[in-house]
Amino acid sequence: DAGVTQSPTHLIKTRGQQVTLRCSPKSGHDTVSWYQQALGQGPQFIFQYYEEEERQRGNFPDRFSGHQFPNYSSELNVNALLLGDSALYLCASTRQVDSYEQYFGPGTRLTVT
């Protein structure tokens, strides 16, 4: 049973560019959340998708957007990249019915230069 998978594992972008990160949830899970973990910090909640809609959002600007597909996989898009967007981006999946049990993927390390 595959767990949460994310791609790519590492990414280097230039300021002002756009990036798309991808996540496939654990089998049987229907809800995907995204977190940003800056160096030396705890993960910060970006947003959560369920039934292809954004259900909750953290304190992140509109440059951060997402999507969930019918197969429950998800994308995180970040526009107009800033140096401060450099971080580990974590995807977590769960089942909506018992969503306290969240499983995290290995993350995508984004470096903005």
Place this chain on the structure above:
Amino acid sequence: AQSVTQLGSHVSVSEGALVLLRCNYSSSVPPYLFWYVQYPNQGLQLLLKYTTGATLVKGINGFEAEFKKSETSFHLTKPSAHMSDAAEYFCAVGPFGGGGNKLTFGTGTQLKVEL
């Protein structure tokens, strides 16, 4: 609003010694509480969780934590540290009742285990 405070960004113990990582939370609603472990260049792995019921919860790798409502604490312990326990540990809080839990994390505690 919910928040988590982890006391001590770095903790060092000897192999075989007691591990104690501190976590205090703030929540306006009954909380769900979690401890996650993160090894270098990896994602987060759930160690244990408190939802309802018994306040002493046991997790993987010999870790346990006790929910103390009066102290708003959820400290993580392990009787005897092993070298493989060296990692970063995060305490997190989520709102009671599920419904798509947004987790609020502490800033983490780096555990070092020395011979």
